[in-house]
């Protein structure tokens with residue numbers, strides 16, 4: 001794999017397709033602040049956000065310059081320095097069941113200007129980035145989607161689910177374990193100075209999480225504009241275990257909707273242990289005067305309700321698809337994770353873009369490790385008795401991405417006719433194999 005994906009040239013096929021319509025596809029020089037600022041403003045406009053302040057551009061320039069930053073320019077428009085389309089990508093570390101880590105081509109900032117939409121620009125960019133990722137030997141691509149209808153056509157499918165959690169604090173009686181450590185209020189800059197190390201440990205425990213970048217913590221902790229109303233409203237606290245080692249960080253703000261209704265909004269929550277998880281939640285719930293606590297992008301199998309005397313004090317809403325996965329290399333992708341049981345399964349994969357198409361044999365050992373080989377798509381029973389006898393799951397590449405992290409069972413996808421198995425036993429085997437140690441969860445938008 002390339003050491004610096006940022007510098008790989010843009011895909012030649014997409015360059016030619018866009019040039020045929022008078023558009024120029026290229027990389028942004030992320031050492032050039034002026035060029036980066038034009039791209040950053042286009043990205044913000046594409047997401048219907050306001051003009052970025054110089055302070056925000058400075059922060060993005062400092063934090064996001066490591067990414068592969070691409071744009072499409074139309075030299076015939078008045079403000080030709082501002083791209084009419086944007087995408088940024090980087091090689092992230094995705095945690096997979098095991099847990100283990102696999103490099104993933106993270107795709108973000110996909111925008112096309114309202115003046116240039118629906119003429120194939122996004123398709124050229126999405127397909128171009130997939131070809132670049134595959135050529136760089138990155139086994140899969142990932143994204144979080146603004147709409148659920150955009151990315152299936154490129155071979156992505158949702159692999160994790162998130163929900164918003166809201167606690168009615170007046171109903172709370174703590175009934176869970178007694179945390180062994182202590183919570184300390186710390187200033188945001190102090191929390192920021194320790195969170196990277198704590199977060200690195202936390203995300204490696206949870207399939208579906210990716211490694212973080214500094215700017216995301218700055219946002220959560222209000223440090224991009226610390227003197228703004230939002231910056232000043234952020235409170236941060238640290239959880240130290242019984243030995244005094246920091247094991248968690250939380251950032252939150254209090255929103256007064258009415259003198260009698262005060263909501264505590266969780267902006268950031270990292271815990272590396274069950275003890276730290278309980279300690280930080282107990283602390284948040286112990287805020288007198290607060291009526292409710294709201295946290296977005298939480299896992300659907302949070303233990304929080306089980307720590308309270310009245311589990312219905314916790315309500316869930318906005319249960320949505322979150323991390324989308326697109327497999328490019330089935331062998332490297334499937335071999336990167338551990339499986340729920342031993343067994344052998346053939347996967348007959350279709351892929352309109354060609355990357356992952358073929359028949360692949362997944363053989364899982366007793367320790368959950370896998371070896372994957374490409375086998376003939378048309379097995380000859382005479383010469384390949386194993387292929388003829390092997391349980392076979394037939395699926396489009398999207399659905400391979402869906403089941404990869406163990407977030408949805410093959411049986412459920414088969415019930416929706418999205419995948420097919422040669423027998424009910426094959427489906428049951430696929431369910432057992434792809435089961436993960438916990439529900440996969442990504443807790444940030446990117």
Ligand SMILES: CC(=O)SCCNC(=O)CCNC(=O)[C@H](O)C(C)(C)COP(=O)(O)OP(=O)(O)OC[C@H]1O[C@@H](n2cnc3c(N)ncnc32)[C@H](O)[C@@H]1OP(=O)(O)O
Nearest residue numbers: 108109110111112117118119120121122123143145146149
């Ligand atoms: C990972 C992320 O960054 S998620 C963020 C995505 N971006 C946004 O939501 C910002 C606002 N939206 C936009 O900027 C644009 O509308 C985009 C990027 C979603 C689409 O850009 P366009 O250049 O118009 O798309 P393009 O013309 O290439 O369309 C390609 C295909 O996607 C379809 N499509 C495009 N946008 C949408 C949409 N919003 N919903 C459903 N289908 C869509 C098109 O119909 C077309 O279908 P087909 O080729 O299968 O017939």
